[in-house]
Amino acid sequence: MRSFGIEISENRGRGCKLSKDQRSGILSTVEAGESKAELARRYCYNRSTIYDIIKRWNVYKRTETL
Secondary structure, X not given: OOOOOOOOOOOOOOOOOOOHHXXXXXXXXXXXXXXXXXXXXXXXXXXXXXXXXHHHHHHXXXXXXX
């Protein structure tokens, strides 16, 4: 389930930074109930990337690169 029309694409290079919109899309997908592991598997992200985005949101309340 995708929220707000955010496109999360697996067409990205290794080491590329995620955009603010992609991070927001990940957060909304997790809040909608999808598991973090499933999200990581579907979009070919490391699980640590998903957990880091969630942790950054919980600590700093921001989706921008720090």
